[in-house]
Amino acid sequence: xxxxxxxxxxxxxxxxxxxxxxxxxxxxxxxxxxxxxxxxxxxxxxxxxxxxxxxxxxxxxxxxxxxxxxxxxxxxxxxxxxxxxxxxxxxxxxxxxxxxxxxxxxxxxxxxxxxxxxxxxxxxxxxxxxxxxxxxxxxxxxxxxxxxxxxxxxxxxxxxxxxxxxxxxxxxxxxxxxxxxxxxxxxxxxxxxxxxxxxxxxxxxxxxxxxxxxxxxxxxxxxxxxxxxxxxxxxxxxxxxxxxxxxxxxxxxxxxxxxxxxxxxxxxxxxxxxxxxxxxxxxxxxxxxxxxxxxxxxxxxxxxxxxxxxxxxxxxxxxxxxxxxxxxxxxxxx
Amino acid sequence: xxxxxxxxxxxxxxxxxxxxxxxxxxxxxxxxxxxxxxxxxxxxxxxxxxxxxxxxxxxxxxxxxxxxxxxxxxxxxxxxxxxxxxxxxxxxxxxxxxxxxxxxxxxxxxxxxxxxxxxxxxxxxxxxxxxxxxxxxxxxxxxxxxxxxxxxxxxxxxxxxxxxxxxxxxxxxxxxxxxxxxxxxxxxxxxxxxxxxxxxxxxxxxxxxxxxxxxxxxxxxxxxxxxxxxxxxxxxxxxxxxxxxxxxxxxxxxxxxxxxxxxxxxxxxxxxxxxxxxxxxxxxxxxxxxxxxxxxxxxxxxxxxxxxxxxxxxxxxxxxxxx
Numbered sequence: 001x002x003x004x005x006x007x008x009x010x011x012x013x014x015x016x017x018x019x020x021x022x023x024x025x026x027x028x029x030x031x032x033x034x035x036x037x038x039x040x041x042x043x044x045x046x047x048x049x050x051x052x053x054x055x056x057x058x059x060x061x062x063x064x065x066x067x068x069x070x071x072x073x074x075x076x077x078x079x080x081x082x083x084x085x086x087x088x089x090x091x092x093x094x095x096x097x098x099x100x101x102x103x104x105x106x107x108x109x110x111x112x113x114x115x116x117x118x119x120x121x122x123x124x125x126x127x128x129x130x131x132x133x134x135x136x137x138x139x140x141x142x143x144x145x146x147x148x149x150x151x152x153x154x155x156x157x158x159x160x161x162x163x164x165x166x167x168x169x170x171x172x173x174x175x176x177x178x179x180x181x182x183x184x185x186x187x188x189x190x191x192x193x194x195x196x197x198x199x200x201x202x203x204x205x206x207x208x209x210x211x212x213x214x215x216x217x218x219x220x221x222x223x224x225x226x227x228x229x230x231x232x233x234x235x236x237x238x239x240x241x242x243x244x245x246x247x248x249x250x251x252x253x254x255x256x257x258x259x260x261x262x263x264x265x266x267x268x269x270x271x272x273x274x275x276x277x278x279x280x281x282x283x284x285x286x287x288x289x290x291x292x293x294x295x296x297x298x299x300x301x302x303x304x305x306x307x308x309x310x311x312x313x314x315x316x317x318x319x320x321x322x323x324x325x326x327x328x329x330x331x332x333x334x
Numbered sequence: 335x336x337x338x339x340x341x342x343x344x345x346x347x348x349x350x351x352x353x354x355x356x357x358x359x360x361x362x363x364x365x366x367x368x369x370x371x372x373x374x375x376x377x378x379x380x381x382x383x384x385x386x387x388x389x390x391x392x393x394x395x396x397x398x399x400x401x402x403x404x405x406x407x408x409x410x411x412x413x414x415x416x417x418x419x420x421x422x423x424x425x426x427x428x429x430x431x432x433x434x435x436x437x438x439x440x441x442x443x444x445x446x447x448x449x450x451x452x453x454x455x456x457x458x459x460x461x462x463x464x465x466x467x468x469x470x471x472x473x474x475x476x477x478x479x480x481x482x483x484x485x486x487x488x489x490x491x492x493x494x495x496x497x498x499x500x501x502x503x504x505x506x507x508x509x510x511x512x513x514x515x516x517x518x519x520x521x522x523x524x525x526x527x528x529x530x531x532x533x534x535x536x537x538x539x540x541x542x543x544x545x546x547x548x549x550x551x552x553x554x555x556x557x558x559x560x561x562x563x564x565x566x567x568x569x570x571x572x573x574x575x576x577x578x579x580x581x582x583x584x585x586x587x588x589x590x591x592x593x594x595x596x597x598x599x600x601x602x603x604x605x606x607x608x609x610x611x612x613x614x615x616x617x618x619x620x621x622x623x624x625x626x627x628x629x630x631x632x633x634x635x636x637x638x639x640x641x642x643x644x645x646x647x648x649x650x651x652x653x654x655x656x657x
Contacts, residue, residue: 165610167609197605200604201606222520225593262522270549271553272573
């Protein structure tokens with residue numbers, strides 16, 4: 001599947017200038033309120049059958065962005081256009097039918113399952129909520145079919161979540177998300193908590209389901225190796241701002257943003273010769289506090305190439321070509 | 335006769351649980367020399383952490399360890415904690431995945447760091463504080479002189495991990511055991527911590543044990559590797575042996591199932607089928623049989639022993655003896 005070909009298609013989801021700002025109460029009795037700009041003006045399109053990776057360090061706003069798209073966190077400003085319609089601020093009654101098509105799976109597979117429900121009840125719940133007219137037998141049959149599809153034995157339908165391993169719990173989460181045959185699943189670090197051998201199983205399952213059901217996926221992750229494997233396009237976030245957005249092949253072969261370069265070069269490669277001899281861009285320090293982001297380019301305090309202009313001017317998101325956008329004053333020299 | 339700083343022989347750990355006895359570690363043998371980095375690789379439940387909790391005398395109350403753990407010339411397994419405290423945290427230190435579980439949230443960093451120096455080195459409070467600041471500076475904490483007076487919650491995750499490393503290094507340990515020290519950190523911070531460990535090895539000849547599931551980390555840092563599965567060592571060798579000439583099907587599978595950032599692929603990832611084994615209910619024979627592509631009848635009948643076949647090389651698989 002090629003994301004460039006998809007560009008001519010109509011996007012299933014368009015995010016326009018999306019902002020999520022949280023207000024923090026000040027310290028002390030009369031402390032001044034502070035703004036935390038978790039997501040600060042993000043634009044992208046998502047096409048049918050496409051996987052978009054959202055990467056960045058913890059605290060960059062990637063999970064908040066995912067939840068804001070689903071309206072689980074109300075955006076402060078901007079638009080989330082789902083199938084041609086802006087859903088920001090839509091009332092609960094209008095959102096409810098749309099949720100059939102918009103699902104999410106979480107990082108901690110066990111914590112996201114109700115321990116008092118059997119896995120059959122957990123997987124059936126979306127059907128019971130959204131398709132109340134289905135009979136009991138039909139629901140049970142669909143649940144069993146979906147369990148088999150995601151690699152769970154259907155005879156385990158009456159077991160409880162604690163009886164399953166982490167990988168199996170993630171399969172239960174996927175079955176619950178898939179039971180309504182949604183158009184989009186937001187996967188929030190779905191394999192980070194799993195062992196290496198199990199990660200590959202879950203990644204392959206997601207890719208199979210995508211092909212079978214023409215699913216669009218938003219894959220939120222800090223693991224750039226898995227993202228390279230599963231995603232067609234990649235959005236790099238830093239302190240709630242887009243640093244780079246590009247097709248998989250262009251971003252890994254020729255990253256244009258110093259932050260993307262540093263992220264890619266920091267990932268260890270499981271090959272001693274390559275790992276010990278590769279060139280690395282080492283970032284100093286930690287992520288600055290999002291309540292007090294740097295002026296100009298938010299990345300400048302850790303950027304090895306920062307110049308004076310980076311402290312004063314906010315870089316625009318420049319389009320280099322059809323499938324590559326970058327926000328850096330000096331991307332031409334990268 | 336040897337210069338092994340740590341030498342472990344026939345180590346076993348057993349836990350009494352309401353559901354019966356669990357053997358978490360079985361017949362583990364290894365050694366480590368000064369300046370050497372040993373990688374210990376395996377999935378959750380493979381026993382990789384329990385080995386070193388046993389070495390440090392930190393097993394849970396229902397656990398019991400047998401075998402020998404020789405630190406320099408003395409056996410330190412199951413010795414009274416008063417004696418063990420002369421070694422642990424002083425010349426042999428351990429750092430953990432989650433720094434918050436090892437730092438006391440109620441005490442300032444200064445108190446937590448100077449305590450060990452006053453206790454073990456007989457330093458004055460003032461000298462101990464100077465050394466603590468010095469060490470925080472060394473691990474790359476900016477403004478160490480001010481930040482030493484802060485509480486753990488005032489540090490970010492990466493900074494807390496550094497504080498823990500600084501604490502572990504206070505008494506110039508000869509052995510540093512690092513249990514998944516970078517798993518919870520972002521890659522950029524992970525790279526900084528790994529650089530720090532490399533410097534330690536270079537500057538102080540520290541022996542490092544790196545317990546991890548990340549083969550990329552092992553490739554960059556370790557000299558030798560020990561692969562664990564189902565509570566046993568199933569393969570061991572130099573880092574080059576393991577990465578370029580692995581003999582055990584599990585090691586092979588692990589290497590193949592790691593997605594790599596330096597290669598693009600449209601195909602599906604190689605996945606080892608099935609689940610890691612349940613230690614309470616291990617099959618007869620090889621623990622990996624259910625997931626192995628090369629399984630033979632004899633793998634189900636008996637457990638393949640760990641057999642050495644070259645200098646420092648060993649693998650526990652029946653494929654090794656001439657099919």
